[in-house]
Amino acid sequence: MTTAAPQRTPRRSGSLQPVELAQAAVMAALCAAIAIIAVVVPFAAGLSLLGTVPMGLLAYRYRLRVVLTATIAGGLVAFLIAGMGGFMTVVNCAYIGGLTGIVKRRGRGTPTVVAASLVAGAVFGLFIVGALSVLSRLRTLIFDSVTANITGVAAIMRRIPQLEDAAARLERDFATALHYWPLLFFVMGVFSITWVSLVGWWALSRVMARLMGVPDVHKLETPADNGPVGPIPLQLRDVRFRYPATHRDALGPVSMAVEPGEHVAVTGANGSGKTTLMLVLSGREPSAGTIERPGSVGLGKRGGTAVVMQHPESQVLGTRVADDVVWGLPPGATTDVDRLLGEVGLDGFGERDTGGLSGGELQRLAVAAALAREPALLIADEVTSMVDQQGRDGLMSVLSGLTRAHSTALVHITHYNDEAEAADRTVALTGNGANADNVSGPEMVETAEVHAPRPxxxxxxxxxxxxxxxxxxxxxxxxxxxxxxxxxxxxxxxxxxxxxxxxxxxxxxxxxxxxxxxxxxxxxxxxxxxxxxxxxxxxxxxxxxxxxxxxxxxxxxxxxxxxxxxxxxxxxxxxxxxxxxxxxxxxxxxxxxxxxxxxxxxxxxxxxxxxxxxxxxxxxxxxxxxxxxxxxxxxxxxxxxxxxxxxxxxxxxxxxxxxxxxxxxxxxxxxxxxxxxxxxxxxxxxxxx
CATH class of the missing domain: 3.40.50.300 (P-loop containing nucleotide triphosphate hydrolases)
Known part of the structure; x- marks a missing residue:
C-alpha cells in the first residue's frame, strides 16, 4: 500500500536509467553544438558560457554519473568536429555547470563554490606542474612563447617616456618568477579555476534560478521502487493532489479501482484533473489519500505501467522509428517491431526518420513503444486527439484488443463519446471529485462525417x-x-x-x-x-x-x-x-x-x-x-x-x-x-x- 506523503524523488544508484540516458544525450548534443560554434565562429568564444546552462540543469536534476556521461559524449563530438579546443570547451562547461548545479541542488552557496574551486584549482595546478615537469620540450616552448610576449610588452613600454624603468623591472621580475616556475604555474592554475568558477557561478546561478522557477508540473516521475512489479489491481481511496505553490487541489477527492483486463474511460472538462490523475496512476505521490497496489508501479518496465501522453513529441526519442519502439527496453529483450508497427497503422515505417512524422503518426508510434513493454496497466491520455477518424478506429481496436487478449488494464482519458461508450466503465471527473460509472457526466465531443461543402x-x-x-x-x-x-x-x-x-x-x-x-x-x-x-x-x-x-x-x-x-x-x-x-x-x-x-x-x-x-x-x-x-x-x-x-x-x-x-x-x-x-x-x- 502507498500512503500519501509529499517528498522529493530519491536519487538513484546503479546503471543509468533510460530517462537519464535520454537527458544526457540531449544535453550533451546541446553543449557540444554551443562549444563547436564558440570555437569555429570568429570572436564567438563568449558563447561558450551558454554551454554551462544544459550541464547545470543536468547536474541539478540528476546524479553526477549522468553529467559525466554527457561530458564524455559531448566532448567526443566536439573533438571530432572542432578539435581539442571544442573538447576543452565542453569540459569547461561541464565543470562550471556541474559545480553550480550540484551546489544549488544541495542548497549551498558562494562559500561552498569558493572552497570547491580552490580544491579544483589546486588539482589543476598540480596537474599542469606535473605535466610540464615530464614534457620538457613543451615546457621550453611555453617558456619561450611567454618570454617573447613579455619582451614585446617591455619594448613597447620603453617607447613611452618615463616607463623605461618599469619595462626593465617587468623583464627582471618575470625572469625571477620563471625561475620558480612550478610555484608560478600552480598559483596561476588555482587563480584561473577559482576566477572561472566564481564568474560561472554568478552568471549561471541567476539563469538557473529563473529556469527552476518554471514548474515542470506534468513531468512523469519514476518512483524508487525495487520490489516486484505489480501495478494491478489498483485501488484509490479519497486521493487528492495539489501542485507545489498552489492553493487548491488539482485532483480529488477521487476513489476508484482498476482490475486486471478492465477498460476504464476517464472523462471530464479541461482542467478537471484528468492529466493529474494520469500522473498519480503512473506513480506520482498524492497529497492526500491512499493508493493500494500489489507491487511497484514499474513505470516503463516490462509487465509494469506504460503511459502514452497527450503530446507524443515528448515521448519520441529515437531518430529512426524502429529504434524508438525498443528505446529503454532491457538488454537482450526481443520485440517484433514490424508486428507492433503494423498493429498501430505504421506498417513499413521502421526505417523512417521520426522527424518527418505527422502528429498522428507520432501518436501511433508512442502507442507502439508502450505496447513493446507488454504492460499490465496502460494509461492513454488523449491518444486519439491528433489522429484522423480512420486511425482513431484502428488505435481503439488495438487498445481494446489488449484487454480482451491479455490481462492488460486500460485507463483511457478521452473527450469522445464513442470512445467512452466502448469502455467497461466510465469515471467522470468534475473538478472536485469523481463519479464512477457515470454515464451522464460532462458533455462529450461527438464524432461526425465531414460536411458537404458549398459549391x-x-x-x-x-x-x-x-x-x-x-x-x-x-x-x-x-x-x-x-x-x-x-x-x-x-x-x-x-x-x-x-x-x-x-x-x-x-x-x-x-x-x-x-x-x-x-x-x-x-x-x-x-x-x-x-x-x-x-x-x-x-x-x-x-x-x-x-x-x-x-x-x-x-x-x-x-x-x-x-x-x-x-x-x-x-x-x-x-x-x-x-x-x-x-x-x-x-x-x-x-x-x-x-x-x-x-x-x-x-x-x-x-x-x-x-x-x-x-x-x-x-x-x-x-x-x-x-x-x-x-x-x-x-x-x-x-x-x-x-x-x-x-x-x-x-x-x-x-x-x-x-x-x-x-x-x-x-x-x-x-x-x-x-x-x-x-x-x-x-x-x-x-x-x-
Whole structure:
C-alpha cells in the first residue's frame, strides 16, 4: 500500500536509467553544438558560457554519473568536429555547470563554490606542474612563447617616456618568477579555476534560478521502487493532489479501482484533473489519500505501467522509428517491431526518420513503444486527439484488443463519446471529485462525417472579382529533395482563399495537411510552384499570416500570459490596456494576464495563442488541429469565437482538422487532401462533392 506523503524523488544508484540516458544525450548534443560554434565562429568564444546552462540543469536534476556521461559524449563530438579546443570547451562547461548545479541542488552557496574551486584549482595546478615537469620540450616552448610576449610588452613600454624603468623591472621580475616556475604555474592554475568558477557561478546561478522557477508540473516521475512489479489491481481511496505553490487541489477527492483486463474511460472538462490523475496512476505521490497496489508501479518496465501522453513529441526519442519502439527496453529483450508497427497503422515505417512524422503518426508510434513493454496497466491520455477518424478506429481496436487478449488494464482519458461508450466503465471527473460509472457526466465531443461543402461557383459569386488574399499556384513540396531519402509531401496544389473566407482542409494523417499549413504561413518554401499573399510570395512576409500549431503549449514560450501576448503581438509587456483588449477579444478574463502559462487549461492556452496572434491584425489565420484535446464546451466556445471574428472583422480563416462537428458555419468551404493532392470530398450521404 502507498500512503500519501509529499517528498522529493530519491536519487538513484546503479546503471543509468533510460530517462537519464535520454537527458544526457540531449544535453550533451546541446553543449557540444554551443562549444563547436564558440570555437569555429570568429570572436564567438563568449558563447561558450551558454554551454554551462544544459550541464547545470543536468547536474541539478540528476546524479553526477549522468553529467559525466554527457561530458564524455559531448566532448567526443566536439573533438571530432572542432578539435581539442571544442573538447576543452565542453569540459569547461561541464565543470562550471556541474559545480553550480550540484551546489544549488544541495542548497549551498558562494562559500561552498569558493572552497570547491580552490580544491579544483589546486588539482589543476598540480596537474599542469606535473605535466610540464615530464614534457620538457613543451615546457621550453611555453617558456619561450611567454618570454617573447613579455619582451614585446617591455619594448613597447620603453617607447613611452618615463616607463623605461618599469619595462626593465617587468623583464627582471618575470625572469625571477620563471625561475620558480612550478610555484608560478600552480598559483596561476588555482587563480584561473577559482576566477572561472566564481564568474560561472554568478552568471549561471541567476539563469538557473529563473529556469527552476518554471514548474515542470506534468513531468512523469519514476518512483524508487525495487520490489516486484505489480501495478494491478489498483485501488484509490479519497486521493487528492495539489501542485507545489498552489492553493487548491488539482485532483480529488477521487476513489476508484482498476482490475486486471478492465477498460476504464476517464472523462471530464479541461482542467478537471484528468492529466493529474494520469500522473498519480503512473506513480506520482498524492497529497492526500491512499493508493493500494500489489507491487511497484514499474513505470516503463516490462509487465509494469506504460503511459502514452497527450503530446507524443515528448515521448519520441529515437531518430529512426524502429529504434524508438525498443528505446529503454532491457538488454537482450526481443520485440517484433514490424508486428507492433503494423498493429498501430505504421506498417513499413521502421526505417523512417521520426522527424518527418505527422502528429498522428507520432501518436501511433508512442502507442507502439508502450505496447513493446507488454504492460499490465496502460494509461492513454488523449491518444486519439491528433489522429484522423480512420486511425482513431484502428488505435481503439488495438487498445481494446489488449484487454480482451491479455490481462492488460486500460485507463483511457478521452473527450469522445464513442470512445467512452466502448469502455467497461466510465469515471467522470468534475473538478472536485469523481463519479464512477457515470454515464451522464460532462458533455462529450461527438464524432461526425465531414460536411458537404458549398459549391465553388457559389463561393466565387460571394467574392465576385475580389483579389484573393492567399493563392497557391502549382505548389509541390518534397522533403529531402535531391537526396536518396526524398519524400514527396504535396503535389500540384491549386486554390485561392479570399478575404473573410472560411476554408476547412482535411485528410488522413500524413496526407500533407501540416506541410500545407506551414507553406501558407510562409514558414516553408515550396519545392515547386508559388504561395502568394496579396500577390507576393508569403515566405517574404513571414508574420503576415498567423498560424496556431497543433500543440498550443509548444507555441507558448514566456512564463506569464501578459508576457506571452505582448511577445506574440509585438507590443510592450507594460501596455496593460492592449493586453486586456487582446484577452477580451478571445473571451478571456483580463485578470488572467498575471497567471502563469502552466496554470492554464488546454482551451485557455489555445485562446492565449489566438489573443497574441490576432493582436497583430494578420491578413489570414491558419489553425492546425485547433480542436485537438478540447472538451465539448471548450471546442464549441472556440468555434463560436472564430465565427464571430470572421463575420465582424472579415478575418480569413483556414482550419486544418480531422474533427468536423460544428465547423459548418466557420468553414463553408472544404478541401480534401489525399496523399498530398487535392481530391473530391466524400459527403455524409456517400456521394462526392
Amino acid at each position: 465553388d461557383a457559389e463561393i466565387e459569386a460571394d467574392h465576385r472579382s475580389d483579389p484573393p488574399v492567399l493563392e497557391l499556384r502549382g505548389v509541390s513540396h518534397v522533403y529531402g529533395d535531391g537526396t536518396p531519402w526524398a519524400k514527396p509531401a504535396l503535389t500540384d496544389i491549386d486554390f485561392a482563399v479570399h478575404e473573410g473566407d472560411g476554408v476547412l482542409i482535411h485528410g488522413l494523417n500524413g496526407s500533407g495537411k501540416s506541410t500545407l499549413a506551414w507553406i501558407m504561413a510562409g514558414l516553408t518554401v515550396p519545392s515547386d510552384g508559388a504561395c502568394l499573399l496579396d500577390g507576393k510570395p508569403v515566405s517574404e512576409q513571414v508574420g503576415a499570416v498567423a498560424i496556431s500549431f497543433q500543440a498550443a503549449r509548444l507555441q507558448l514560450m514566456r512564463s506569464h500570459v501578459a508576457l506571452e501576448i505582448a511577445s506574440l503581438a509585438g507590443f510592450s509587456k507594460y501596455d496593460q490596456r492592449k493586453v486586456s483588449e487582446a484577452l477580451n477579444t478571445v473571451g478571456l478574463d483580463p485578470t488572467l494576464a498575471a497567471r502563469r502559462i502552466d496554470q492554464l487549461s488546454g482551451g485557455q492556452m489555445r485562446r492565449v495563442v489566438l489573443a497574441g496572434l490576432l493582436a497583430r491584425s494578420p491578413r489570414a489565420l491558419i489553425l492546425d488541429e485547433p480542436l485537438a484535446g478540447l472538451d465539448a464546451a471548450s471546442a464549441q466556445g472556440l468555434v463560436r469565437l472564430l465565427e464571430d471574428l470572421r463575420r465582424r472583422r472579415r478575418l480569413t480563416v483556414v482550419v486544418i482538422s480531422h474533427d468536423f462537428a460544428g465547423l459548418e458555419n466557420l468553414c463553408p468551404r472544404t478541401l480534401h487532401l489525399r496523399d498530398g493532392q487535392l481530391a473530391t470530398v466524400p459527403t455524409a450521404a456517400g456521394g462526392m462533392a
